[in-house]
Amino acid sequence: MARRFTFLKQLRDEKQWPVVAVDAGNQVRRFGVQPVFKFQRTVDALKQMKYDAAAFGRDDLRLPAGELFAVVADQNQDGNTPFISANVALLDESFTPRYRVVEAGGQKIGITTILGDEFVSQIKSDEVPTASVADGLNIVWPKLEAEDCDLYLLLAHASLEESAAIARQFPKFDFVVTAGGLGEPTHEPEPISNLPDGSTTKMIQVGTKGMYVGVLGLFPDASDKFRYQRVPLTDRYDDAPEMRRLMKGYQDQLEAVGLAGLEVKPIPHPSGNRYVGSESCGACHEDAYDVWKDSAHSHALDSLVHPGERSDIARHHDPECLSCHVTGWNPQKYYPYTSGYLSLEETPRMAHSGCENCHGPGSAHVAAETGDEDVSEMEILARRAAMVLKLEDAERRCMDCHDLDNSPDFHDEGAFQKYWDQIAH
Template identity: 30%
Template structure:
């Protein structure tokens, strides 16, 4: 048996299995990442790339498609739009089940029930009820598949770690107790566990009998799978950048676990891309960028715009003009995300503050300009004796975070724009 967590940057050439194996595609903690995001190539992820990989895998026996919770960050209206978009995309891709995570619960029961009504993918969690003990979602889904020429019943269950604090209106019971009735159901059993690896290991020792357990809250990249008894534990990473792929025999033995990196070379699925584009259109139509909260600037401070700096700082302006900072909004426009309030703050000046860049307005504040690093400088333009702050690593860190810019090193990047 081969167990590997090697991410495959190109295509979907998976580790060797056998013809007729059951293919299980799994991932978790999308955190609302519908598109590739970052300023370091290769950028990974995106639901349209996910759709392309799944389309290829589905050309043989139909795979089982699973997601292990935390679809979004559950932070306001935009994440509601994302959750609806993910539901639409999962329905189009033929997802079988979504195990719920703590972030999903923050969307509220009413919204989650609307999501369930919107998609064919079943929302499941065996140890979740309301405070009165009423079950809110199914404990499991039962699927029929031919594995190695034999018709088998596959039961997919989901639980959350009890340590997760339940939002108001929900109750999370002991996962081991909730799973006992399911540990012998069907011919092949798969568990989506929304909890950390150490909790997953403890749980599988209490309730054996599952072939594959997918856990959460692991590293950002796929973790090496481990085997405890007859159960293989696996985690696919976060933010929708990878898909885990497990191959199981008719007896439920996990033959292999691999991962597929959702890089540019895997292509895109046009139907899922259309769903993503429809989401961006909704973000724009609801004017979410201009509705984003903005904090006031210090008394007397105001933005001047990059062109106001050119007359006195021509050499610095020339260096800036040749940098990717000067084209930052252009990259968003090309991707159709120039009205996305999650993207624009790192591609324009002062979006988080009053007087900063607005949707399509104040073009002098478009792109990563002088005041992105030096702060609002209108008073300096009027009186050169008032010195703006010097830039430095602290100016870069809000946007060049590891998730979006994993190769960022201040000294290396500064050498490209030194002025």
């Protein structure tokens, strides 16, 4: 987001281009108190970046309707809400604009958005009125067409397949911008096949996690009317200070309310065991412990407490970051297990990514080995075996944290072996 704003400012201020900014939806990816905070901050960011249109994403609509309404209503007071939809509304159908016409550079851009039928079927709240994509666009398209725009955009929060099917059913859109697909977006817009009447609708993928921005240029007097470029938001773009302030405010908010305020509560581990800390492992497994101490895992939390990049924005109160940088959390669902990390003050032994994140909580194994629990030799062996993580299973366990979003390089061919060699024990 911080780099995106810098990029937009370069287009607007340095190149003096008239920019129409749009978003295909999903500002959050789960529900709960923290995603509500994140949605609020992200909508503030969209407003500051002067976004003209945004779709509602599937996960946005899993947030409480009242919270969604409050955020979007606040934007509506200034007449600046970017959210529009042909087939989704909040609380009342009259509240959410169905489409928008934006004038820029002497050109009229007609925009609407849809939430795919697959996702619409998952909405169970009476406070979020919905219609099928076809019903919504059958109402909206004639109104958009009557505006006689120079460019028609459909922002589709839907799968690739459904986005293409919608384009075939409503072929007058010049471009369908889809949130569907995984990983990197395509380099060029893709022509949609089997369109009626010789239409030439193309589909643009946005990719995941906002790591790219797609730039579609409209050159009305050129033989090549549309030009497109996919731009990776690398560190060539400095962080915009406005977004840095928003990011810091968000982290400060998480710190102020704490885990309790975020309704993040420890639950027992499915195994029934408790975490004991890597030092307990090292009492017997000295060689393996030394390997761990020399690895990045042994100081994983430091990168959140004292981040090298964005050093003014500590993130060690953020469950979505903590879950893979401490011991004893569910890495994909962002909650701690009983006896897992809570804070540097309360649970310093659980700081960083310890042995038990891969091997599981070790209380039963340690109790058997130390004699704290009187068990048979067979039970001792069984508890030892339960702590063993076979190499063929290790890659899958690693990907709980090193997923495609956070560690794309980890998914290259041969990457696991390269990284395993660094921590082999």
